Amino acid sequence: MLGALVKSLLGSSNERYVKSLGKIVDQINGLESQIEALSDEELQAQTPRLRALLDKGHSLDDILPEAFATVREASRRVFGMRHFDVQMIGGIVLHRGEIAEMRTGEGKTLVATTATYLNALEGKGVHVVTVNDYLAKRDAEHMGRLHNFLGLTVGVIVPNLNEYERRDAYAADITYGTNNEFGFDYLRDNMKHERSQMVQRPFNFAIVDEVDSILIDEARTPLIISGPTDDKSELYIAVDAVVKQITPDLYEADEKTKNITLTEDGVEWVERTLETAGLLVGSNLYDVENTQVVHHLDQSLKAVVMFKRDIDYIVKDEKVVIIDEFTGRMMDGRRWSNGLHQAVEAKEGVRIEPENQTLASITFQNYFRMYPKLSGMTGTAATEAAEFYDIYKMNVVEIPTNVPVMRVDEEDEFYKNTLDKFGAIAKLIRTKYETGQPVLVGTVSIEKSELLSDFLTKEGVKHSVLNARFHEMEAHIVAQAGRLGAVTIATNMAGRGTDIQLGGNVDFRIDDELSEMPEGPERDAAIAAIRAEVAADKAKVLAAGGLCVIGTERHESRRIDNQLRGRSGRQGDPGLSKFYLCLEDDLLRIFGPDTLFSKMMNSNLADGEAIGSRWLSKAIETAQKKVEARNYEVRKQVVEYDDVMNDQRKVIYEQRSDIMDAEAVDEVVVDMRHDTINVLVADACPAGSYPEHWNVAGLKEKVQEILAIELPIEAWLEEDGIEPEIVEERITALADGHMAQKMGQDDPAIWRQVEKSILLDRLDHYWKEHLATLDALRQVVFLRAYAQKTPINEYKQEAFSLFERMLETIREDVTRILSVSELRMPEPAQLPELPDFLTGHIEPLTGLENSYDGDGSARVPELFGSFAGSPQAGVGSGAAGEDPYAGLAISRNAPCPCGSGNKYKHCHGALV
Incomplete structure (x- = not known):
């Protein structure tokens, strides 16, 4: 009661926060006349001047008013659009790493230019994340005009770019792209063998458009790069x-x-x-x-x-x-x-x-949490505010509309079955169609949209259907959904990214109708005619009541319903929204309370009869909250399990990065050899035990297999006071001497490359196997609950043990390969340039092999001949260390000439 009184007197915490930002907006407005007086050249000179201020120690907050005023004036000159004050507030919210909830039609894309420009001045890169490739290209091209005018570079990340194009796009001041492309590039970068091959820069700042769609809806499943099995x-x-x-x-x-x-x-x-x-x-x-x-x-x-x-x-x-x-x-x-x-x-x-085997994976939650500063914008985030803060530590700020919302939201109407409901919807649409009022209908599936389409065809209503079948035409269909008499059926309006303007969208009509007309007076006249027609149609649509939005059933999430409803009533336009429901709707059938069904059925609702009540709406909202809570638990569980893998992923990726950056990894290799010897001795000669209890035969065999040295341990055992520590020291000395002798026979530069190559190859190989093991573990760990154990805790313990075992296996395998193998050198004239060493890998998304070694291993055998002496070298020949085909120009991925059926790289040309 007291809280309600305080809220009525002082406003909500959100309203107070937004009001506090008005002081900064006043500072921006105070600079407007000064910035407006600048010439184009002087306005463009603002960028280097503001960057100089940052170099002198000023913070981004210090230069924010001037930077925002600069963007506002540049937008007025480039687009003819001036940012509203509420758009400036939205920009400040984005800059502060928060979520700006702005209604549809409030110009979120333009809002982002302020925070994007300000943060790009640091030169560390800004990522603008969109929900699809079309929006990424559109925004990069359209908003890029503004940023280019102010001297900033703009890149765009879309599928089918080569590595050079991607690297250039990431090197730009501002980079547009989809969440999938950013995430996959991160995973691909951490599968490469040279720093120069990586395309992304260190993370700095990201603005996520349609943040609820990307960070909530799509976050239930991780990004996975995989290879076929x-x-x-x-x-x-x-x-x-x-x-x-x-x-x-x-x-x-x-x-x-x-x-x-x-x-x-x-x-x-x-x-x-x-x-x-x-x-x-x-x-x-x-x-x-x-x-x-x-x-x-x-x-x-x-x-x-x-x-x-x-x-x-x-x-x-x-x-x-x-x-x-x-x-x-x-x-x-x-x-x-x-x-x-x-x-x-x-x-x-x-x-x-x-089927595919996982090579690398990451959840959107853990990917986006790597950005030091993350913000987002959408029309619907308040219902998920708790999740945004719990997972991403981002607050949701509701930005007021520029002008009051005039849309009328009518009570839901309830029918007994789907056919009755769709019949009523079709009749309403026909009535609106005859008056010229545009109608947008939201359905939850392609099946439902096509069923409604059949009803409208019978009613003689001309309409457009927007669903996954017509994905390519999406933007053009949505853009014209506000035309006089237009009827549009959309599978779902979440994240469409195209504004519905009453009377139609002038720009899209020009593109659609005049794309082939050459520049000249005739085209100019045609454009003027389109503008006049759109203006006249807009007046008629406003008189008819604006855009009418109809929902054919409630969605699992209230956000999706709000997104559909929010398409109507933009920028103070009139509008109408209404939802039609029935007992056969999935939400009510699966999640609705049992009492709802019994009461409705007992009411003897006649066919074609409709009812509506607040109690019914409340029951539906309760069902939606149930689903939202369940989906949150699913996403939360995904994060909990991926957090375990994420800690391990960071260790592996940091080690890979250190290896790639190092000129030599000989110290790492030596440490691995010493650690391996320590484990071998500890297993065979337990501390505190007597020599007669040691596993001498097993130790000799292991040392011969892994270190390729004969162990005179029988002679050592005849000495008095022999201890496991002494044995370890002597084996270490022998192993170090053996490796020093081997390395002394070849060029040290070549050995450095070989060590680096093998280290990365073994790290990638066992990490891939570890991911597969964790996948299998996650599938069955829930069974531990039957033993009164918490599955996530069991998973953490098992995953940690598996990770330690993996690291131990990597140390042993690297030591074995380097100790047992020998380099057989070709003629010096055949030695290629060193930069070609470690470029081979499979393109993870396409699975296509390039001209190098497709399994991700280095080309050492191909470049320097086979490694001889390995127990596995010469598979299929029966002669270890012999490769009768070494002198032939055989592709690493070609079938081995011996007829084994294996690839050459897995047979006589094997690394190990």
């Missing part, structure tokens, strides 16, 4: 044929979690059917020999029963493409993991791509 397509197809025969009474489905469980009768039926098909070893489905079949069965059940075509995915160009459930966008290049995507491909009868 063995082809199992025949098994997927065979299991899919069995699953498609299973009847609904043989399984139990949980739509909330999309899990399928076979009943006892279902297990018996599956066992008989699989046994008949020859897919089962024995007669028990859950024997250890059938583990792989059970996994394929589970994934195929999910694919057939729970994943729906045109809702969860579409089939395009004979490929299964995932549809983002929040935005309705196609997610090209993204695949479900753990064999689920292959199961869906088998279900649809398209080509089955091989």
